[in-house]
Each structure stands twice: as structure tokens, then as C-alpha cells.
Amino acid sequence: MVIDHICFAVKDLKEAIAYWEEVFGYRQMTEIVENTLQKVKVVFLKKEDSTLIKLIEPIEGNLSLQNFVNRGGGFHHICFRCDSITETMTYLTAKGLLTLVPPQSGEAFNNHDIAFLLGRYGMNIELIDTEEKAALIRPGNQDI
Secondary structure (H helix, E strand, O other): OEEEEEEEEOOOHHHHHHHHHHHHOOEEOEOOEEEOOOOEEEEEEEOOOOOEEEEEEEOOOOHHHHHHHHOOOEEEEEEEEOOOHHHHHHHHHHOOOEEEEEEEEEHHHOOEEEEEEEOHHHOEEEEEOOOOOOOEOOOOOOOO
């Protein structure tokens, strides 16, 4: 397993993108994608030689995340990329992690499966087994 990205929950994606660009020098890597299963809008940010950042904004029906961002939001989860979600979930649950969301289609990952587990210390973990990201911004299409 390797870290694919770190995710932050925000109230307003456009404001958060501008903040990460201005303050930390990240650039928007993908267009905003609406994930209907998790009820969030998603965008990825990148910076050379750094970990990817994922920002999520709740959409209607995601009351728990809405409450979280209304309290200020912040760190949401760390995502590990692995060779097989099924095998990695088996390994991690045997180590005591709890399954929060079993494998399901992740629209921000071109519909490859994603899963969520809960580790010690309140660590919310996402698993993916792809490097694909949906809606990549193509050169010349930077003014989103």
C-alpha cells in the first residue's frame, strides 16, 4: 500500500481550490466530479513532488458531512492505493480495522471500486486499486 492522497472536507470547493493554490502552490488537476453514491463533489489538486490533495464538498443528503463542514471541516481521510481492494480489506480487517463502506463504484476514479475503513485513533481510510482520476484537466483547459 502507498499513500495516494489526503482528503479535506470543505464547505465550498471553489473557495478551497483558490486557497490551496494561493497559499500552498497546488494546482487543480481534475474538474469537479459529483459522486452520487458518497453524496459529495470531488476535486483533486497536485503539486510537483508532493502528495495529491482531494477536496470534498457535501451535496444534498449528506447530513453528517454537512454538519462536519459547518463546524469548520478539515482533514477527512487518507487514501491508500493497493493492488487489490478485496485482499487488502481482508488483511486490514484481520488487523482489527472496521469496514465503514464496502467496495463500491467511485465516480472520481472512473468508476473503479473504492472502500472505506476505520482504523485506530479515528483514522478514516479510503482504499483504491487504481491510479486513474476522472475528469483530468487537459492542457489548455485550465480556466475552470
